[in-house]
Amino acid sequence: MRILFISLGIILLSILIIWLWGSTLSSTHKVEVQQTIRAPINRVWEVMTDWQNQPIWRKELKSVEVISPSEFIESAKHGSKIKFTVVKSVSPQNFELEMSGFVQGExxxxxxxxxxxTKVSATEIVTQTSSFKRVLSYMFFDLNAFANEYLLQLKKYVEQ
Known part of the structure; x- marks a missing residue:
């Protein structure tokens, strides 16, 4: 019985430490990345905003479900889902998306x-409201590397 209480105490203390650590981390993470693509701006725009066909060139995506012209849900191969809503779209210069689900942000x-x-500049702002998710993101997810990888995959697909 004593071992059970000690084990339970260690688990509860670990949870408390993770929660405290997460509460000290910033809830918002912002990255800005750029890529030059040897293709006309209209072609790059077409590929970036063709939500349905992104799994063809984005290796981390399992599927994209288009709900409407301004809403779609990305399903990653590892299981997470993110809903995107088009907030602004000025073809072929810029677009803004709002994210919700597994992560929140823009x-x-x-x-x-x-x-x-074509020069593509992208800003990704992710907000994690949960202290536990902040710790997991801090330990296992590099948003800068993810954003750069997206642009590298885009470049490779468009330039082929």
Missing amino acids: YIATLSDIDGI
């Missing part, structure tokens, strides 16, 4: 044409 993409080459 994604802002700006495209510019430089002599037939």
